[in-house]
Structure formats: structure tokens, C-alpha cells
Amino acid sequence: MDEMINTGDGMRIAPSAPVNAYKTFQIIAPLSTHFREASCEEVNCGSFLNGFRSVIDESTELGQKQAHYIRKLSRRKFTEEKQASGLTVFTFESGQSCFTKHQTRLERPEHFVVRDGDWRGNPTGKRYVHSKSELWVEDFADHQENIKRVIERG
Numbered sequence: 001m002d003e004m005i006n007t008g009d010g011m012r013i014a015p016s017a018p019v020n021a022y023k024t025f026q027i028i029a030p031l032s033t034h035f036r037e038a039s040c041e042e043v044n045c046g047s048f049l050n051g052f053r054s055v056i057d058e059s060t061e062l063g064q065k066q067a068h069y070i071r072k073l074s075r076r077k078f079t080e081e082k083q084a085s086g087l088t089v090f091t092f093e094s095g096q097s098c099f100t101k102h103q104t105r106l107e108r109p110e111h112f113v114v115r116d117g118d119w120r121g122n123p124t125g126k127r128y129v130h131s132k133s134e135l136w137v138e139d140f141a142d143h144q145e146n147i148k149r150v151i152e153r154g
Contacts, residue, residue, distance in 0.1 A: 022118040025140050029110045038104035040097045047098035054090045112136035
């Protein structure tokens with residue numbers, strides 16, 4: 001089994017070669033350019049469709065602020081129940097926006113990126129964005145064929 005290393009952002013297979021021996025192929029759709037905020041209704045949010053509950057611990061400063069927001073500023077219909085544990089349960093009817101910020105995908109093509117290196121970095125700084133997905137696929141296939149040839153040569 002391959003050796004695993006912790007990179008700080010998760011576990012990865014330990015590389016068997018230096019970073020400059022790698023090439024990265026990515027298909028990306030950045031949040032900033034390919035998504036927009038969306039309503040609960042637009043994304044068929046389960047909380048919107050079925051109603052939802054918020055359990056708040058009002059013994060904390062955060063909980064007090066959350067409860068105040070719900071009661072005075074949220075403009076939502078709810079029932080409120082104090083639990084024996086000291087928690088407050090707010091139950092919201094269906095058809096109301098939840099407290100999650102939803103996003104929906106815009107109709108924009110992805111970016112088809114090729115760069116030198118791997119997750120450790122790009123030693124040459126070389127980065128290319130293909131104008132068409134087909135060109136990215138062709139580039140990827142050529143790269144795989146080159147790897148195959150090197151392995152076959154030994």
C-alpha cells in the first residue's frame with residue numbers, strides 16, 4: 001500500500017518523484033465567477049420545503065444573540081419551546097427561508113487548466129487554460145501516452 005502523508009489539509013499519497021516531475025490537470029468553476037446566491041425556493045431547500053428547527057443554548061453569549069435575532073429581527077413565523085436542559089427550540093413552518101446562504105451554478109463554462117507541478121506547488125510557474133474542453137482532453141491523453149512511453153522504456 002502507498003505511504004500516506006498529512007499535508008495539513010488532509011491525507012495524500014506520498015509523491016514518488018520531485019514536484020517538477022508532475023503536471024496537474026484541473027477543471028475548475030470558481031465560486032466567485034460561476035455561482036451566485038440563491039433563494040431556498042430556487043434550490044429546493046429541505047428546510048424551506050418541510051420546515052426546520054433551531055436549537056439554541058441561551059446560556060452562551062452567541063446563543064443569546066441568535067435567540068434575539070430569531071425573535072426580533074428574523075421576520076419568520078416560529079414556535080418557541082424551552083427544554084428541561086435549558087436549550088430553546090425554535091420551530092419554523094415550511095415555506096420560509098432558512099438561515100443558510102445557498103448558491104446556484106451559473107451557465108458558464110468551466111476553466112480547463114494545465115499547470116506544472118502538483119499539490120506541493122508549481123516550480124516553473126507555467127499555467128495554461130484551454131479554450132475548449134476537447135483540447136484539454138487531448139492534452140491530458142497526450143500526457144498519459146508520454147508517461148506510458150517512459151514506463152515502457154524503463
